[in-house]
Amino acid sequence: MKKVAIFAKVHDPRCLGVAQQLTEWLAQRGVTAKVEDHLSKRLRRPSQTQTVESSEIAQDADLIVVLGGDGTLIAASRMMGEAEVPILAVNLGSLGFLTEITLDELYPSVERCLADDYEVSERMMLLAMVEREGEVIEKHRVLNDVVINKGALARIIDMETSVDSHYLTTFKADGLIVSTPTGSTGYSLSANGPIIHPALECISITPICPHTLTNRPLVVAKDADIDIKLVSGIDEAVFLTLDGQVGVKLVNGDLVKIRRSGHVTRLIQSRSKDYFEVLRTKLKWGER
Structure with missing residues (x-):
């Protein structure tokens, strides 16, 4: 992978901080970060970072990292148009049925994606x-x-x-x-x-x-x-x-x-949890 797009909840300071760190982390590895324009205005951008409009976020991208909650992921999936670029959805929100990657898993997950070592779940639209x-x-x-x-x-x-x-x-x-x-x-x-x-x-x-x-x-x-x-x-x-x-x-x-x-949305799966664990955790099954 040579180009990684970043889409984040721009009004959340925590998301902005993670986005800033991620662009710098990618630059150190020679990977171009594509940042949508609303986010780009709020970041200090390394020289090889590309700023694009939201509607062009998926063009030429090998991976899209979404930082936020389920709503941020849903917005990103709609903006992708007919592109079916794999999405790494990182949960920085609250509930998160879809954004099952935790912040602790972000960099190990991106490392595996860069090495083409990942599995996707294809979601119908x-x-x-x-x-x-x-x-x-x-x-x-x-x-x-x-x-x-x-x-x-x-x-x-x-x-x-x-x-x-x-x-x-x-x-x-x-x-x-x-x-x-x-x-x-x-x-x-x-x-x-x-x-x-x-x-x-x-x-x-x-x-x-x-x-x-x-x-x-x-x-x-x-x-x-x-x-x-x-x-x-x-x-x-x-x-x-x-x-x-x-x-x-x-x-x-x-x-x-x-x-x-x-067309489908392709979500990269977490290796630390499965769908039923997400249901149990989010819906608090088995708790009294």
Whole structure:
């Protein structure tokens, strides 16, 4: 590896300090550090450091080191576009279901990556499109989830949902979460959705506070085409939220189309812990 990109939570002084040390550490080993522009403005940069815009962070990079929490990783994965550069996600946040590399593991992990000695977990992504009056007005790729939810003062919303052109039901609820296995431990989990091992390839559909109590989370095939039409019939505040970070206001009649993306996020795995250990630790299973 000759080029390592660094993406960090720029408003966190701890992340900035680690980013500074990492750029210097890479320079001492003759490795070029690519630093996105918002981060670059806050660092003292060694001479061979390259400053790039966020949208170009993955271009020509052999590795991306993400410093922060799960939100920082999710933002980085969206900015990568169609690139599938392996990501070393270092947990400097709080919960961290995805950023399983600890700070103590950072430099040994980077050493192994530079020596091409690492394993990756490929995480499926979703492609979400908003169609209004027959025209696609929004298109986004997500790692975690696509959420339709009502505003604070809005009434229950009606969402006519079909899977592979087969009518499923019209959910009457506060919202609907369509999630990848990676996102199953996010918003979907808090809405009583299933925990899905990230090695599986499937999509979960979880209603948020459904009016019909028999509505339950549903898991469908990885290649399922999910269409959700907003049919509330009244003018109310309804939003589409992508990975909890990008919001789109919807209007009555909008059609949200959700498909499996043709691209994946490649996360470098920790050698000191496995997925079930992460679940036990983060969810405090077995504790009283």
